[in-house]
Amino acid sequence: MALSWLFGLLVLIAVAGFFAGRSKSVASAGGDARGLHSRPNYYGWHVALNALVPALLLLVLWLLIQPFVLNRAVMPMLSSVDVNDRGTMSLVLSDVRRVAEGIDIAITEGAISPDEARDIQADVMDVRARLAEVGVALGSDVSIETLSAAQRYRALAYTGTSVMTILVLIVSLVGGVIAYRLVRPDFRSRNVVEFGVRMLLLSAASIAILTTVGIVLSLVFNTVEFFRLYPATDFFFGLNWAPSFSGRGGASELGILPLLWGTLYISVVALAVAVPIGLFSAIYLSEYATKRVRSIVKPMIEVLAGIPTIVYGLFALLTVGPVLVSAFGEGGVLGVSWMGGGTAVMTAGLVMGIMLIPFVSSLSDDIINAVPQSMRDGSLGLGATRSETVRQVVLPAALPGIVGAILLAASRAIGETMIVVLGAGAAARLSMNPFDAMTTITAKIVSQLTGDADFSSPEALVAFSLGMTLFVITLGLNVFALWIVRRYREQYE
Amino acid sequence: MDDLRLIERAVDMNETKISANGVQVYYGDNHAIKDVNVxxxxxxVTAFIGPSGCGKSTFLRCLNRMNDTISVARVEGDIRIDGEDIYDKRVDPVQLRAKVGMVFQKPNPFPKSIYDNVAYGPKIHGLARNKAELDEIVERALRxxxxxNEAKDRLQEPGTGLSGGxxxxxxxxxxxxxxxxxxxxDEPxxxxxxxxxxxxxxxxxxxxxxxxxxxxxxSMQQAARVSQMTAFFHLGNLVEYDETGTIFTNPSDPRTESYISGRIG
Structure with a gap:
């Protein structure tokens, strides 16, 4: 039975349980719902949830565990593969799965009859060609060993799925019946349903947390793997970034410092653009602008935040870079030849700064607005001008929040990729000249993992430790920013 | 009413400081102050009393042009301090407010130290030539x-850390x-x-x-305790303005009497 059918059946049982539970509750109270502890719908939900939730949990668990069990079961049949060679083993196992699935597809499409499928012999029939006819492409010809493993895999999977279907349905029915029998006027079904709702919300919240943990773990394992192949001191203190993809290995120099320098340099330029402009526009919007102007200008600034960064990257590549070259490049207007090409720290920094303006201005605007009006009144009442009030009372009061906003913008700048790829170039170098091309951690992560990456070489694994470093830096910045913002919030509550 | 010690009150009428004639205030379409003369x-000490929303705070805010900071508020009429029209075009509200100080309903110390809170005004108006003078001004104001006595040992601590009073x-x-x-x-x-x-x-x-x-x-008790003159506002009108003793013992307008005796408001 297909999974969707099973699922549909479960929902049907639940719906039936809902109505059965509801009508039983009303009947048990003698037709008067006021005699019940909870409203009749809660009794219905109680039965439906009991029929659905345990069965679904079993279904999910089974689907997660079955592939592992099946892999273990067919592994001994693949005697030609060394059990300890995990890479090859997983490749062969995925081949087995593909053949098994392919045969299933072929049967449903009628290309092979079930009887035929049961006694396929690799030496008699060209399995690869037959499967290709139904759209299943295999990388190599199917060996006898793989085919027999696939046949065994199919048989086990069939048994497993049948057992699962039956068990899930039994669990669903049993759950529903138990819940149905519990329905009595004094049964507290509302509390049970509320508990269920709480668990549902809790699980939604924990999925986000678990995903974060998963991301961190995947980074950590690969980072540890990288440091086994490449010394950590060379990574953190190396002044050169020169990965070699020759495949011989050992010749690469993977020092993070040039990348970190590029990242920080570009971020600083970006913040130097975004912070004054963003802050001043926030002050204008919250302190000086009339309602009308504010209602037009604020959304327009926030539109900037919605532009995809790749578009900013194109802007850097096609407009800002050439303009800068015409001013600072060889034969430029200013007569200095500081700039070799359109891609430079300055190009990426300026454009990234423009991208960050709405972050700084929108957050600062909220924070400045949160400063109580009584502060402004107090200052104006003493004969201070508006700008004195802003400078000496409003901004100091809002400062912690503004610092938080700037730090959040900084962590955006550090994590930004597309603008850097298009605007800053790909050369990793330690230079003070802001018109030199440089590159960042994020851009190098992309370039290390694109193309034919061998995930056991330090050249590819370095991407994970770069990512980990970036993660730690931005996490630290965010935590610090949130801590500052929270401290500030407490002041006015 | 004996506890109010009305008899002991010495009202020596000084020269007029502020004179308001035909003052009207509008908040958008709402006519908040109607033709007030005072x-x-x-x-x-002059007290403004009256039920909530009667316009007494609004009128107070006219006297140092704090209503200018509210964009929908519009003030008409003539308000003079020392004979000078404060709504004249040549008058800078910033200078006016330095001359007419204001204390608000809720304590609103700036998020600065106690010293800086007090020194704020003198600093922006350049009242002190040097640090010693500023110290002196701060001490005199705090005294x-x-x-x-309570603050002298903690001048550098934040003003927000003090108690409400x-x-x-x-x-x-x-x-x-x-x-x-x-x-x-304003209701200090x-x-x-x-x-x-x-x-x-x-x-x-x-x-x-x-x-x-x-x-x-x-608080009518407060008005009776601290003021020499009392003005009673009702629904945007200045109903009665007289010596505090007269207002509380022998009001001429029935509305004032109702308010004083607790029947309206």
């Missing part, structure tokens, strides 16, 4: 606000430090407990020596 004397006295010290000629107080005791209220009231009585004080209050 003469406020120098070195006197006048009866806060010096201390904060309000800090705000009064802040207003006094700029050497205003008129002090406007409504957020304070009885002890702090008593301290602030005592302070108001002392401030009368040098300033014209105008106080808005919800």
């Amino acid at each position: 003469e406020i004397a120098d070195k006197t 006048r606000a009866a806060l010096w 201390q904060q309000q006295r800090l705000c009064i010290a802040r207003a006094v430090a700029t050497e205003p000629e008129v002090l406007l107080m 005791c409504s957020a304070l407990d009885p002890i702090a209220t008593a301290q602030v009231e005592e302070l108001i009585d002392e401030l009368r020596q040098s300033y014209s004080v105008v106080i808005v209050t919800h």
Whole structure:
């Protein structure tokens, strides 16, 4: 039975349980719902949830565990593969799965009859060609060993799925019946349903947390793997970034410092653009602008935040870079030849700064607005001008929040990729000249993992430790920013 | 009414400090103040009383043009301080507010140290030539606000760390430090407990020596205790304006009498 059918059946049982539970509750109270502890719908939900939730949990668990069990079961049949060679083993196992699935597809499409499928012999029939006819492409010809493993895999999977279907349905029915029998006027079904709702919300919240943990773990394992192949001191203190993809290995120099320098340099330029402009526009919007102007200008600034960064990257590549070259490049207007090409720290920094303006201005605007009006009144009442009030009372009061906003913008700048790829170039170098091309951690992560990456070489694994470093830096910045913002919030509550 | 000691009240009518003629205030379409005429004397405490929403705070805010900061508010009529029209085009509201200080309903110390709170006004108006002079101004203001003894050892601590009553006295010290000629107080005791209220009231009585004080209050007892002149506002009209003793013992308007005796408001 297909999974969707099973699922549909479960929902049907639940719906039936809902109505059965509801009508039983009303009947048990003698037709008067006021005699019940909870409203009749809660009794219905109680039965439906009991029929659905345990069965679904079993279904999910089974689907997660079955592939592992099946892999273990067919592994001994693949005697030609060394059990300890995990890479090859997983490749062969995925081949087995593909053949098994392919045969299933072929049967449903009628290309092979079930009887035929049961006694396929690799030496008699060209399995690869037959499967290709139904759209299943295999990388190599199917060996006898793989085919027999696939046949065994199919048989086990069939048994497993049948057992699962039956068990899930039994669990669903049993759950529903138990819940149905519990329905009595004094049964507290509302509390049970509320508990269920709480668990549902809790699980939604924990999925986000678990995903974060998963991301961190995947980074950590690969980072540890990288440091086994490449010394950590060379990574953190190396002044050169020169990965070699020759495949011989050992010749690469993977020092993070040039990348970190590029990242920080570009971020600083970006913040130097975004912070004054963003802050001043926030002050204008919250302190000086009339309602009308504010209602037009604020959304327009926030539109900037919605532009995809790749578009900013194109802007850097096609407009800002050439303009800068015409001013600072060889034969430029200013007569200095500081700039070799359109891609430079300055190009990426300026454009990234423009991208960050709405972050700084929108957050600062909220924070400045949160400063109580009584502060402004107090200052104006003493004969201070508006700008004195802003400078000496409003901004100091809002400062912690503004610092938080700037730090959040900084962590955006550090994590930004597309603008850097298009605007800053790909050369990793330690230079003070802001018109030199440089590159960042994020851009190098992309370039290390694109193309034919061998995930056991330090050249590819370095991407994970770069990512980990970036993660730690931005996490630290965010935590610090949130801590500052929270401290500030407490002041006015 | 004996406890109000009305008989002992010395009302020596000084020369007029503020005179308002035909003042109208609109908040958008809402006519908040209707044709108010009032003469406020120098070195006197004048109380504005009346039920909530009667316009007494609005009128108070006209006197130092704080209503300018509200974009929908519109003021008509003639308000003169020392014979000078404060709504004249040549008058800078910033300078006016330095002359007419204001204390607000809720204590609103700046998020700065106690010292900087008091020094704020003198600094922006350049009242002190050097640090020593500024120190002196701060000390004098804190002494006048009866806060010096409590605050002298913690001048560098944040003003927000003081208790509610201390904060309000800090705000009064802040207003006094700029050497205003008129002090406007918008329900300065409504957020304070009885002890702090008593301290602030005592302070108001002392401030009368040098300033014209105008106080808005919800508490009729407070008006009776601290003021020499009382104005009763009702629905945007100035109903009655007279010596405090007269207002509380022998009001001429039936609405004033109803309010005083607790029938309206």
